[in-house]
Amino acid sequence: MKDISPDWFETCVSQLTNTGTQRVWSVLVTIFGDLAPSGSDQVSGSLITALTSLAGIKSEATRVALHRLRKEGWIESTRVGRTSVHRLTDFGRSQSAAAAPRIYSRETEKPDIWHVLIASSSESSRKELSDLMLIGDYISVNASMAMAPGPVPDGLEDLLGIESSAISVPDWMRDLCGPEPLKDAYSQFWTTLQFVEQHLPAKGMDDLLQTAVLRVLIVHGWRRLILRHPPLPPAFLPEDWKGAECRQSVAQLLDRLPRPSLASLEAVLGD
Structure with a gap:
């Protein structure tokens, strides 16, 4: 495995994890949901440790988080030789699938009724x-x-x-749907996304592990925001709400950080 940690990568990781409220088990849910969402997908313990280590998470914290996810029915683990492989359970896959449309959709939902x-x-x-x-x-x-x-x-x-189908939304309702702390969180995430976009190599990335880590951290930050409130069209939100801008930037960054296959990531560990 290549041990490459250029300053730009470490700085981007720092920006994406600077909230100080990252829950390791939640990051693992994002890893499985983004990189291993299907029933046939399984992730080795070595790969999980490699990804979380690059994300600044200690191996002991990763082991504790894996234990919690097994206990709560999110993942199941199997020994294969000297290592373990992990996969989402039916429950874990159903939860990830339910959230996926809101996370990956490129358009804000606009209910008719x-x-x-x-x-x-x-x-x-x-x-x-x-x-x-x-x-x-x-x-x-x-x-x-x-x-x-x-x-x-x-x-x-x-x-x-x-x-x-006809609803008038007053300012007090906009403030209720988009409270100041959540609005500030979106603005902060928007600033972080702009920083990452400016620091990614213009010619693309050739390090698959770094690609996976940045992708997961972007999806995780977005997931933590978008799932904190119901799907709301712009009419229900303050005028300076950065949700639409964040959604567009997330989509653009994920295009620049295409999802690596699990096989290719596991192969990197064997190099």
């Missing part, structure tokens, strides 16, 4: 609303009201449901 659910003051009505919010892409308007894209769900009991 929205619905609003309104609860009464009764405990049963509030609980029904709370339960629905756990399984859907709902925006909490207040303690008794929520809204989400799509038609009114079937089987409502104690909730008033209203759906419409």
Whole structure:
């Protein structure tokens, strides 16, 4: 394996991991979801350690995170000779597949229909609303009201449901959907993406491990942001929201950092 860590690569990794809130198990979920999403894909322990090491993660932290993912049913591991190979479980693949459209889509979703659910003051009505919010892409308007894209769900009991294609979005709703901390996080990520784009070699990269690491860290940063809120069209967000710019930049960077095959990455380790 080539031991190449030029300053530009280390600097880009530092920029992509400078939030200080990286959870190693979550980074591993991104590695599997981006590089090994299918049922036939399996990743050796050596490759996982090589990738996380280049991302600035210690081997002990990687082992602990792998143990957690096995315990929680995300991955399964098998011994092959003197090493271990890891793959997503059915549950892990289903979770990754559910998130993939939002992560990799190049266009922001623009639902044609929205619905609003309104609860009464009764405990049963509030609980029904709370339960629905756990399984859907709902925006909490207040303690008794929520809204989400799509038609009114079937089987409502104690909730008033209203759906419409004509919705006026006031500034207070934009601020509710795009709160300041999340808006700042998007702006910071946008700045990071611009930095990485400027520092990537103009002629492309020939180091497959570095390509994979930068790609995974970009996808991970984007995934952590885009999954923190329901899919929202621009009309529901503040005017200075950087979500669309981030989406475009992520797509452009992933084009410049094409996904290496697992076979090619494993082969690098054997060189």
